[in-house]
Amino acid sequence: MSFMEHQVLGYKSPLYGRKTGQFKIRPFDIFGTKKMLPKVNNEDLLAYYGITDGIPQYLSFIDQTKSVEENIQEMFLNQNAPLQNEPNVLLQEELRKPATYFSILNALAHGKSKSTQISQAIGMSSGSSISAYLNNLIDLEIIERKQPIFENSPRKAIYAFKDNMFKFWFKFIAEAQDQIALERTKGILIGIMDELPRFLGPVFEQASRDWLWQQDELPFYPKKIASWWGNNPIKHRQEEIDVVASNHDDSEAIVGECKWRNADKLNHEMIDTLIARAALLPKVRKTYSYFFVKESTDNFEKYAREHNVRVVRYEDFFE
Structure with missing residues (x-):
């Protein structure tokens, strides 16, 4: 997506100024997700909304006849599962120094939200050094910079995942790659299912916003x-x-x-x-x-x- 935006449609591109229209495909909200998964009960629907971020391609991997637990296994934890290594592949395709971005996202997934906290977690000298990396992740819509509504103070700004599939992967799957390779994922899956209700708390907040907009x-x-x-x-x-x-x-x-x-x-x-x-x-x-x-x-x-x-x-x- 960023290649198309910056290289094909960007200012230095031969096509710049010649396009007749531009349409950006967005992830589904909770209601679009419901339409794509009509056979899924509403409680499971929120889980699928959370672990896929409402991305149509990722939703297409879901078997509506199976449980959330079974689908997580088949989408993330089996060898060569479609999302087993998806964020890592996307980072390598889209960004230079993917290892640095990987470390930043790993820090975010484990509770670091301010630029100084993230810098310290990954060993960068200052918050200002990390801003370019954070801005690139914002451009890719993987993360977002958030401030309290009605306020503009930079001191209160925090960073959070915008893409919930990335959040899920970095929280549960990133550190499980060795176990996945050895097909030893039963304990990983038990841990995911135990933690899933807490993971879905912020997803429910987003679904509530979706409802208000409707x-x-x-x-x-x-x-x-x-x-x-x-x-x-x-x-x-x-x-x-x-x-x-x-x-x-x-x-x-x-x-x-x-x-x-x-x-x-x-x-x-x-x-x-x-x-x-x-x-x-x-x-x-x-x-x-x-x-x-x-x-x-x-x-x-x-x-x-x-x-x-x-x-x-x-x-x-x-x-």
Whole structure:
């Protein structure tokens, strides 16, 4: 993709200025993924959305008659599986010094998010030295630079995976290549399935954003949907809001908490926390609270209604 953009369509190309149109193919959102995998139940659908990033080619590798566990084995863990070494191959095709990019992505997959943290993790002398590498990964849409919505302070910027297939691979598959070569992957697969619900937490946040973009009956049409994090001056700690949608002039916002967990893990305190965090948003004069859940209970939803919080269950996404 980057070869086409920079070499074929770029400024120095003979074709520059002669193209009559340009169309960039995007990954599917959760709803496009659903259309491509109509026989898959909705819970498994989120897993497939997460491990493929909604890329149509990768979704085509999924056998809809098999379990998530079986598909992960056949897509990633078997020798010569279609995605066993996919990110490594793509990095070598697209970038010079692929080993440096590999190290950066490995650091990201293991919790490093600031440029200085990544630099230290891979042995670079300073954050400024790494910026060119990070920018190249951003251009390839493998990672993204994120800031809290409504804020522009560079000090709060973090880096995160934009491509969830890359994230999944670097978190679970990159360090398993020796075991894959020896066909000793049972323990690897057990570890993946144990960790998968936590991996899917941020994927559910993205699916919740997908749902918001699809709605015609929100309090307003969103201009932007992102996240927010910042200091709580009362509790003297960092707070985070998973999903924040702003209106045209940032005076109103939809705030959302996302919980990909069983209903028995939900409690009233989570509702109270969301309401308290909404009050921390800068600029915003009016907020609307949403709570996105894997599943819910009547008691939880009753408490939410009493506090003007709308509960949206994952199954509601597809109605």
